[in-house]
Amino acid sequence: MDYVPAILLSALAMTAIVGGRYLLSSGFFAWLTRRVRPGQYDPLQPQIRREIRWSLLSAAIYGVPAGIVAWGWQNAGWTRIYTDPDLYPLWYLPLSLFLYLFLHDTWFYWTHRLLHQPRWFRLAHAVHHDSRPPTAWAAMSFHPLEAISGAVVIPALVIAIPIHVGVLGLVLLVMTVMGVSNHMGWEMFPRWLVHGKLGKGLITATHHEKHHESYRGNYGLYFRFWDRVCGTDIGLADTGSRFAAPPRGKRVGG
Incomplete structure (x- = not known):
């Protein structure tokens, strides 16, 4: 069992990395929001503090399986991560990128729909929807049960x-x-991107905001594929949302 301390250390390191990545990425987009939408987050400071607390707890939960896998990759060959680009054909690089995103999106879509069942929503997912409206700090604002469901997929x-x-x-x-x-x-x-051909297949803030407004539909993470197949896609013009995609530089809602 000599490897147990090393795995624990790896989990702690990955927790720090995930938490740092969250603070840097959310902090950058929060800063960008202050530049592009001055005052938008000013009334939401208590909510933002709550989002950060839940998100840092989620970072700790994400760090555990990530740390175990990182140790296993470096020391025990547990994973299929490779470093030699000649090990597989070059065409496999973009294919593996799409495959990972699609499978992650598939997992997210179906677990997200499950979390919107009344029992699971009250138990766990309500934490995420307590962010009304969501902010850049809310991306990892999850109840621990929801964080676990997201932490295992990669x-x-x-x-x-x-x-x-x-x-x-x-x-x-x-x-x-x-x-x-x-x-x-x-x-x-x-x-032009959000409402164009590319936007019909991808999820952006305009699409996901509809989910946070109506608490139904638009359950995907990257792609609109499963929403379209399962009839849960809320079109961007289907509701009287305050969040229509504006021209760049224009304030949302006016």
């Missing part, structure tokens, strides 16, 4: 599916940026 994927360490870093970057930007209360992407 570790499970790296054990099952080969991925280059650089592509894994890109997966984590996409996960972080989309998780934060989709909650920050305004649309940073231009209207």
Whole structure:
């Protein structure tokens, strides 16, 4: 059992990394919000403090499986993470990126729908929806039960599916940026993208804000695929939302 202290140390290190990544990414988008939408977060300071507390607890929960997997990759060969780009064909790099994002999105969609069942919502998911409206600090504001459901998916994927360490870093970057930007209360992407062909398949803040307004539909994380297949996609023009995607630089709602 000599490896137990090393695994615990790895879990602590990953907790610090996940927490630092959250503070840096959410802090950056909160700063950007203050620049682009002055005063938007001013009345929400008590809510923001609550979001940060829940998010740092979630970071600790995410750090445990991440730390175990990181130790296993470096010391025991538990994972399918590889560093040699010649180990698989070059075309596998973008394929593995899409595969990870799609499988993560699939897990998120179905667990998210489950969390909206009344019992699970009251037990866990209500913590996330206590952010009304959500801010850039809310991306990891989860009850521990919800945090556990999100913390296991990437570790499970790296054990099952080969991925280059650089592509894994890109997966984590996409996960972080989309998780934060989709909650920050305004649309940073231009209207032509959000309402164009690309926007019909991707989730941005405009799409996810509808979920936080109506508490139903738009359950995906990256893609609108499962929402469209399952009839839970709330179109961007389907509700009288205060959150229509504005031209860049225009304040949401007026």
